[in-house]
Amino acid sequence: MKSAIIQFPGLNRDRDMIAALTKITGQAPELVWHRESALPEVDLVVIPGGFSYGDYLRAGAIAARAPSIKAVKKHAEAGKLVLGVCNGFQILTESGLLPGALMRNRDLKFLCKTVHLKAENTDTPFTRAYARGQVVACPIAHHDGNYFIDEVGLKRLEDKDRVAFRYCGADGAVNDDTNPNGSVNNIAGILNEKGNVLGMMPHPENLIEPAHGGQDGRILFQSLLEAVA
Amino acid sequence: MTFRNDIDITKDLIADHGLKPDEYQKILELIGREPSLTELGIFSAMWNEHCSYKSSKKWLRTLPTEGERVIQGPGENAGVVDIGDGQAVVFKMESHNHPSYIEPYQGAATGVGGILRDVFTMGARPIAAMNALRFGAPEHEKTRHLVSGVVAGVGGYGNSFGVPTVGGEVEFDARYNGNILVNAFAAGLADTDKIFYSKAEGVGLPVVYLGAKTGRDGVGGATMASAEFGDDIDEKRPTVQVGDPFTEKRLLEACLELMATGAVIAIQDMGAAGLTCSAVEMGAKGDLGIELDLDQVPVREENMTPYEMMLSESQERMLMVLRPEKEAEARAVFEKWELDFATVGKTTDDLRFRVLWQGTEVANLPIKELGDEAPEYDRPRTEFKKPRPLGKVPSDFDVANAVFTLVSNANGASRRWVWEQYDHLIQSNTLQIPGGDAGVVRVEGHDTKALAFSVDVTPRYCEADAREGGKQAVAECWRNLTAVGAVPLASTDNLNFGNPEKPEIMGQFAEAIMGIGEACRELDFPIVSGNVSLYNETNGIGILPTPAIGGVGLIADWSKMARIGFEEEGQAIVLIGAPSQWGSHLGQSSWLRDVVGRIEGSPPPVDLEHERKAGEFVRNLIEQGITRSVHDCSDGGLAVALAEMAIASGIGAQVNQLNDVSPIETFFGEDQGRYVVALDPRNLDVVWEKAARREVSAFWIGNTGGDSLILGEARAISVEALIQAHESWFPDYMDDEPSAAATA
Numbered sequence: 001m002k003s004a005i006i007q008f009p010g011l012n013r014d015r016d017m018i019a020a021l022t023k024i025t026g027q028a029p030e031l032v033w034h035r036e037s038a039l040p041e042v043d044l045v046v047i048p049g050g051f052s053y054g055d056y057l058r059a060g061a062i063a064a065r066a067p068s069i070k071a072v073k074k075h076a077e078a079g080k081l082v083l084g085v086c087n088g089f090q091i092l093t094e095s096g097l098l099p100g101a102l103m104r105n106r107d108l109k110f111l112c113k114t115v116h117l118k119a120e121n122t123d124t125p126f127t128r129a130y131a132r133g134q135v136v137a138c139p140i141a142h143h144d145g146n147y148f149i150d151e152v153g154l155k156r157l158e159d160k161d162r163v164a165f166r167y168c169g170a171d172g173a174v175n176d177d178t179n180p181n182g183s184v185n186n187i188a189g190i191l192n193e194k195g196n197v198l199g200m201m202p203h204p205e206n207l208i209e210p211a212h213g214g215q216d217g218r219i220l221f222q223s224l225l226e227a228v229a
Numbered sequence: 230m231t232f233r234n235d236i237d238i239t240k241d242l243i244a245d246h247g248l249k250p251d252e253y254q255k256i257l258e259l260i261g262r263e264p265s266l267t268e269l270g271i272f273s274a275m276w277n278e279h280c281s282y283k284s285s286k287k288w289l290r291t292l293p294t295e296g297e298r299v300i301q302g303p304g305e306n307a308g309v310v311d312i313g314d315g316q317a318v319v320f321k322m323e324s325h326n327h328p329s330y331i332e333p334y335q336g337a338a339t340g341v342g343g344i345l346r347d348v349f350t351m352g353a354r355p356i357a358a359m360n361a362l363r364f365g366a367p368e369h370e371k372t373r374h375l376v377s378g379v380v381a382g383v384g385g386y387g388n389s390f391g392v393p394t395v396g397g398e399v400e401f402d403a404r405y406n407g408n409i410l411v412n413a414f415a416a417g418l419a420d421t422d423k424i425f426y427s428k429a430e431g432v433g434l435p436v437v438y439l440g441a442k443t444g445r446d447g448v449g450g451a452t453m454a455s456a457e458f459g460d461d462i463d464e465k466r467p468t469v470q471v472g473d474p475f476t477e478k479r480l481l482e483a484c485l486e487l488m489a490t491g492a493v494i495a496i497q498d499m500g501a502a503g504l505t506c507s508a509v510e511m512g513a514k515g516d517l518g519i520e521l522d523l524d525q526v527p528v529r530e531e532n533m534t535p536y537e538m539m540l541s542e543s544q545e546r547m548l549m550v551l552r553p554e555k556e557a558e559a560r561a562v563f564e565k566w567e568l569d570f571a572t573v574g575k576t577t578d579d580l581r582f583r584v585l586w587q588g589t590e591v592a593n594l595p596i597k598e599l600g601d602e603a604p605e606y607d608r609p610r611t612e613f614k615k616p617r618p619l620g621k622v623p624s625d626f627d628v629a630n631a632v633f634t635l636v637s638n639a640n641g642a643s644r645r646w647v648w649e650q651y652d653h654l655i656q657s658n659t660l661q662i663p664g665g666d667a668g669v670v671r672v673e674g675h676d677t678k679a680l681a682f683s684v685d686v687t688p689r690y691c692e693a694d695a696r697e698g699g700k701q702a703v704a705e706c707w708r709n710l711t712a713v714g715a716v717p718l719a720s721t722d723n724l725n726f727g728n729p730e731k732p733e734i735m736g737q738f739a740e741a742i743m744g745i746g747e748a749c750r751e752l753d754f755p756i757v758s759g760n761v762s763l764y765n766e767t768n769g770i771g772i773l774p775t776p777a778i779g780g781v782g783l784i785a786d787w788s789k790m791a792r793i794g795f796e797e798e799g800q801a802i803v804l805i806g807a808p809s810q811w812g813s814h815l816g817q818s819s820w821l822r823d824v825v826g827r828i829e830g831s832p833p834p835v836d837l838e839h840e841r842k843a844g845e846f847v848r849n850l851i852e853q854g855i856t857r858s859v860h861d862c863s864d865g866g867l868a869v870a871l872a873e874m875a876i877a878s879g880i881g882a883q884v885n886q887l888n889d890v891s892p893i894e895t896f897f898g899e900d901q902g903r904y905v906v907a908l909d910p911r912n913l914d915v916v917w918e919k920a921a922r923r924e925v926s927a928f929w930i931g932n933t934g935g936d937s938l939i940l941g942e943a944r945a946i947s948v949e950a951l952i953q954a955h956e957s958w959f960p961d962y963m964d965d966e967p968s969a970a971a972t973a
Contacts, residue, residue, distance in 0.1 A: 012655060016656060051474070110385070112652045112653055113649050139654050141388070141654060203654070206654050208657075211671060211787070
């Protein structure tokens with residue numbers, strides 16, 4: 001699988017994502033500087049996590065206007081794969097590639113911990129290696145991960161099975177207690193209409209080796225490998 | 230308003246600059262004339278306590294700073310220690326106490342920013358951060374606000390910058406009501422042949438300014454940090470700098486990229502006293518003069534005077550001496566990262582520090598003397614008085630209740646509320662997150678190597694006996710590194726004390742340093758960097774003496790490292806390094822303070838030879854794969870150590886009790902140099918044999934298993950209830966509405 005990573009000043013989990021893609025796909029991703037307006041020929045474009053432009057103005061708002069994001073839109077329109085993680089998810093909502101917004105966490109604090117996710121729609125290139133309803137561990141590390149969308153939009157997401165992941169307990173329970181940041185319907189990751197763009201707050205790239213205390217994050221990358229094989 | 234550089238230097242003006250009359254006299258002798266206003270500002274910046282170490286230098290010199298692995302000791306931006314395979318760990322700890330009390334978020338944030346900059350200035354990419362925080366009593370009206378602001382500030386900066394915060398300390402005591410402590414540690418990784426230093430070389434070379442623009446923030450900050458607080462504290466807010474982690478992150482990437490081009494001859498970050506300190510240091514170290522043209526300095530405010538520019542502590546700025554032929558290449562790197570790049574001066578051969586502004590020379594001072602001739606004091610100090618021995622201690626206290634108290638009160642409860650606000654996973658190399666004995670981060674690109682980090686001090690021990698307390702801080706740090714299986718390599722110290730002009734404070738300071746020095750020598754744990762923070766007093770009341778020690782250890786094979794939790798049920802629990810009654814020393818113990826309500830007696834003595842033997846034995850057991858579950862005994866003694874091992878794993882334990890020995894001493898004594906390990910009982914014979922050979926005590930005290938912790942004859946304590954109690958104090962405290970009195 002060929003992949004590329006968009007690099008903005010202030011992103012800081014780009015190195016984590018590069019390491020994960022390299023270790024799992026056996027091929028280092030190509031690096032695309034944010035000012036570039038064309039992407040290399042790749043199957044997958046990843047916008048990694050961090051604090052592009054220091055989260056100034058609004059998380060992801062400034063990066064969403066970059067030339068490289070126009071190119072990402074074209075890439076998505078062509079039906080190719082786009083993954084945005086954490087700040088990448090915020091950039092995707094700010095650029096209109098995904099609906100809704102990421103607001104400040106319910107408790108108004110940055111939160112770094114390992115939580116559980118439930119794989120909801122497993123019929124996508126990002127999630128096909130999960131069993132439907134499978135519960136996996138995944139770290140989160142964000143200040144603005146509280147997903148919000150209006151009722152009409154939410155209904156559209158839920159009706160069309162566009163929720164990829166929900167926050168849950170180790171037993172799969174989805175409720176307020178297992179919701180780390182106040183996201184509506186415990187939403188942790190969503191898909192676009194065509195199912196080729198995924199945005200998610202948690203960091204699967206931080207849980208891919210025994211050294212990380214688990215390898216649940218690999219499943220996402222394995223899905224992608226299968227999908228483009 | 231026009232700026233006048235040649236105003237009369239009055240007594241008040243001198244005092245406002247924190248200079249004593251005899252110090253001013255020395256300036257007159259040194260330059261043979263009255264200084265200009267800018268020059269006075271430069272002297273105040275160079276000669277304040279924070280930058281000159283004038284009260285502490287005499288004592289700091291006595292610390293051991295060399296060792297087989299030490300590449301660079303104190304005197305540079307950070308210490309550098311060889312970790313093999315052509316790699317080095319670069320680290321330092323620094324305080325940001327005064328600013329954090331005045332403006333907790335920005336004070337703490339810029340403290341983190343400053344220490345990260347110290348590390349990457351040397352060419353190292355930061356891989357781990359820690360912090361040691363001390364606040365006033367929980368019930369004090371300001372404490373909640375300060376905790377919330379400082380923790381958010383530490384996280385806000387470190388998280389955005391992208392360094393994992395893997396460890397630290399948080400402690401509450403009424404003695405910090407008026408002066409909190411924010412000590413930030415950072416460590417980075419570099420190749421041993423690509424370390425960068427601040428010593429300028431070559432005449433006529435460009436001095437280049439990089440990073441953020443200069444504003445008025447922080448003017449006089451270092452001078453502020455060199456004085457006590459009084460009732461006018463709110464007026465000091467403008468002296469606190471404002472941090473921008475986004476710029477710092479770009480500065481990191483740009484500096485590392487620039488260093489890779491070979492353009493950098495010397496580099497120095499602008500920290501305390503900004504442009505002044507960095508320029509003087511680069512020149513003086515290289516036996517060169519420096520000429521600065523302030524009209525070239527990027528500024529973000531209008532009408533800045535030369536005085537303000539020289540004393541600004543605006544953050545995220547660097548000064549470099551570059552190879553002229555590489556200047557275009559260097560400029561391109563900084564333009565890519567959208568950072569300022571300006572040639573602001575040159576190196577000269579006349580050993581003068583000259584500052585030009587709007588075509589006039591506003592300062593012309595001898596550059597070497599600015600640093601070398603700074604005042605140095607051998608301040609009077611009172612001799613140490615041994616504390617009165619501990620009086621009779623009641624023995625009828627309930628053991629189980631005391632365990633609950635000690636794991637669930639302000640100083641014993643879980644710090645999860647704090648460290649979950651720090652990104653401790655970024656960079657994908659964290660092997661042990663906060664909550665254990667040491668944070669562990671693997672060395673990227675190496676299959677088995679990892680680094681362990683811990684920061685420690687027990688201020689109440691230091692208050693009772695500064696020398697033993699200093700030894701204990703070092704020993705505990707060394708022990709925590711050992712407990713995960715690391716070989717302690719070297720350390721950094723952050724010496725927080727009160728007003729050194731008081732003989733009793735100076736006495737504490739000197740005693741503590743002697744203790745630290747002795748322990749570092751005995752344990753081969755040299756001090757390679759550090760920071761002194763004095764004048765932590767408000768209206769004459771000083772903090773507890775708090776010499777925090779930050780240590781770094783090397784784990785050869787992290788697959789064998791040990792963790793704090795019990796590994797599994799049915800293991801034997803062995804107490805290592807203890808006296809025959811397992812525990813005995815109750816003076817200055819947590820139990821005495823928090824359960825009985827007495828602060829009394831001598832702290833536990835530290836036997837360094839024993840410390841080394843016990844530590845080497847435990848490390849050997851870990852390296853041999855005999856145990857993976859280790860915890861040292863510290864606050865709260867054996868009982869709390871066992872409780873913490875149960876809490877971390879959810880596994881209970883049954884532990885015996887000795888006949889004819891007070892269970893209080895056994896379980897709550899804070900005797901030093903002890904470890905609890907859990908292991909497969911089939912390995913016990915090997916343990917006894919090794920223990921005998923190494924002359925270290927080892928007692929089989931019980932077994933793991935079940936869902937409760939049973940200490941001798943005390944009632945069983947449910948592990949679940951312990952976890953609940955341990956985890957709830959911090960969030961409950963922070964969620965509590967401040968009382969009406971506090972908000973009024």
